[in-house]
Amino acid sequence: MRWRTATITGIVRRSPTVSSFFFSTPHHWPFVAGQHVAVRLTAPDGYRAQRSYSIASAPEETGHLELAIERLDDGEVSPFFHDVARVGDEIELSAPLGGYFIWQSADGGPILMIGGGAGIVPFMSMARHRANSGSKAPMVLLFSARTKADLIFGDELAALAGRAEGFHLIATLTRETAPPAGVLSGRIDASMIERALSLLCGLPARTFICGSNPFVENAATRSIDAGIAAGRISTERYGV
Numbered sequence: 671m672r673w674r675t676a677t678i679t680g681i682v683r684r685s686p687t688v689s690s691f692f693f694s695t696p697h698h699w700p701f702v703a704g705q706h707v708a709v710r711l712t713a714p715d716g717y718r719a720q721r722s723y724s725i726a727s728a729p730e731e732t733g734h735l736e737l738a739i740e741r742l743d744d745g746e747v748s749p750f751f752h753d754v755a756r757v758g759d760e761i762e763l764s765a766p767l768g769g770y771f772i773w774q775s776a777d778g779g780p781i782l783m784i785g786g787g788a789g790i791v792p793f794m795s796m797a798r799h800r801a802n803s804g805s806k807a808p809m810v811l812l813f814s815a816r817t818k819a820d821l822i823f824g825d826e827l828a829a830l831a832g833r834a835e836g837f838h839l840i841a842t843l844t845r846e847t848a849p850p851a852g853v854l855s856g857r858i859d860a861s862m863i864e865r866a867l868s869l870l871c872g873l874p875a876r877t878f879i880c881g882s883n884p885f886v887e888n889a890a891t892r893s894i895d896a897g898i899a900a901g902r903i904s905t906e907r908y909g910v
């Protein structure tokens with residue numbers, strides 16, 4: 671694996687548990703929306719921990735790389751970022767990785783993206799890339815979060831959807847008894863997939879699903895039940 675040293679240039683809180691970390695690197699490594707990087711931390715005694723993080727920024731943003739990291743209380747690497755890492759710190763990042771869970775405007779659509787929690791991160795890169803490239807590919811993002819506060823990038827996604835240029839956002843909250851207007855309630859179900867398909871005016875050419883293992887299992891099953899061919903579904907699992 672190729673590594674480079676990147677400097678943290680900014681930290682932005684996205685929710686009570688997720689923050690974006692912006693990195694600058696001496697040399698820009700091109701990437702495709704949906705790819706991830708490995709982060710490698712080395713302790714003074716030489717102990718190393720390595721984790722994968724999806725790239726949230728668009729490929730067109732060459733000045734920096736954005737990662738959005740959720741804090742897992744009993745985790746090893748994510749608490750480091752939230753509790754210890756500061757602007758100016760140098761971190762080792764790998765070259766962009768992954769050639770399967772990717773989308774570029776030339777691929778066209780329609781595209782269905784289903785994200786749970788931090789599983790939304792690669793879809794930020796895809797949605798931003800779609801907007802930057804002027805793509806008109808129909809794209810629906812079905813975003814499941816626990817509470818309103820966990821709808822990371824919510825304002826930016828709503829603004830993209832508000833342009834009425836073929837990008838649609840369906841948000842659902844699993845732990846909010848009274849969701850705000852326009853936001854659904856409950857886990858991903860058949861009616862939500864149906865709503866997404868009606869916005870796409872048919873079956874998607876590609877479906878991307880990202881989140882925890884149980885989230886991906888449920889969303890994939892619902893998608894197949896709705897008539898989407900398994901071979902057109904790509905999944906990315908963020909651990910347990």
Ligand SMILES: Cc1cc2nc3c(=O)[nH]c(=O)nc-3n(C[C@H](O)[C@H](O)[C@H](O)COP(=O)(O)OP(=O)(O)OC[C@H]3O[C@@H](n4cnc5c(N)ncnc54)[C@H](O)[C@@H]3O)c2cc1C
Pocket residue numbers: 706721722723724725738739740741742744745746747748749788791792882906907908909910
């Ligand atoms: C391709 C890829 C891309 C990823 N992109 C992102 C991203 O953009 N943002 C992000 O926040 N994470 C992402 N992850 C998850 C990330 O790699 C780490 O697994 C996560 O940050 C936990 O690492 P940790 O060292 O803090 O916890 P660990 O020390 O690895 O684990 C601590 C505890 O949490 C459990 N656990 C591990 N991962 C998860 C999880 N995802 N959800 C719930 N419990 C878990 C473990 O079983 C353990 O009990 C991605 C994973 C993959 C494979």
